[in-house]
Amino acid sequence: QKEVEQDPGPLSVPEGAIVSLNCTYSNSAFQYFMWYRQYSRKGPELLMYTYSSGNKEDGRFTAQVDKSSKYISLFIRDSQPSDSATYLCAMSERNQGGKLIFGQGTELSVKP
Amino acid sequence: ETGVTQTPRHLVMGMTNKKSLKCEQHLGHNAMYWYKQSAKKPLELMFVYSLEERVENNSVPSRFSPECPNSSHLFLHLHTLQPEDSALYLCASSQEPGQGYEQYFGPGTRLTVT
Numbered sequence: 001q002k003e004v005e006q007d008p009g010p011l012s013v014p015e016g017a018i019v020s021l022n023c024t025y026s027n028s029a030f031q032y033f034m035w036y037r038q039y040s041r042k043g044p045e046l047l048m049y050t051y052s053s054g055n056k057e058d059g060r061f062t063a064q065v066d067k068s069s070k071y072i073s074l075f076i077r078d079s080q081p082s083d084s085a086t087y088l089c090a091m092s093e094r095n096q097g098g099k100l101i102f103g104q105g106t107e108l109s110v111k112p
Numbered sequence: 113e114t115g116v117t118q119t120p121r122h123l124v125m126g127m128t129n130k131k132s133l134k135c136e137q138h139l140g141h142n143a144m145y146w147y148k149q150s151a152k153k154p155l156e157l158m159f160v161y162s163l164e165e166r167v168e169n170n171s172v173p174s175r176f177s178p179e180c181p182n183s184s185h186l187f188l189h190l191h192t193l194q195p196e197d198s199a200l201y202l203c204a205s206s207q208e209p210g211q212g213y214e215q216y217f218g219p220g221t222r223l224t225v226t
Contacts, residue, residue, distance in 0.1 A: 088155070104153065
């Protein structure tokens with residue numbers, strides 16, 4: 001079993017749709033939960049991070065962490081064609097020196 | 113130059129060649145990382161450096177040899193690679209390893225081993 005599972009997609013939605021991206025994990029010691037966005041031919045960029053459980057909102061993006069279910073989500077409201085990218089979830093244990101464990105990434109396409 | 117830069121952006125090398133990948137960060141960070149990104153696979157952490165000292169070697173074959181001469185520069189020396197080593201190699205940096213959840217990535221070097 002992989003430590004972090006993420007549906008690779010591809011996921012195609014119309015502009016304006018609400019997008020839900022998800023990851024499950026098996027390591028209960030994970031404390032930091034991140035979402036990175038990677039455009040084609042670019043490196044990943046940090047979109048959001050959450051420490052422990054709860055929700056975090058930033059503009060059109062909302063990150064949710066449910067540690068009891070070992071499940072994290074990223075919601076994108078009013079999706080735009082510029083949101084078309086691969087979204088990577090990543091996690092780490094506390095005091096693990098930057099050792100991030102990534103999901104496979106979900107490829108998202110938002111059609112105008 | 114801003115952020116994290118990597119050179120070259122593309123590299124084709126034979127199995128007997130020796131080449132080096134270069135990474136430079138302009139963010140004043142103290143930690144630097146090498147990752148391997150293969151198609152349809154998660155990013156794999158290869159090496160972590162903190163203040164020029166290697167703090168993590170994630171069971172990487174010896175044909176990959178990292179070097180960190182100072183906190184702004186990171187190299188990955190390659191020799192006698194295999195075709196399965198073809199991938200996108202990403203460099204990243206963070207303020208401190210303990211704050212490694214916020215990593216800034218370069219654009220990567222697309223490596224093809226023939």
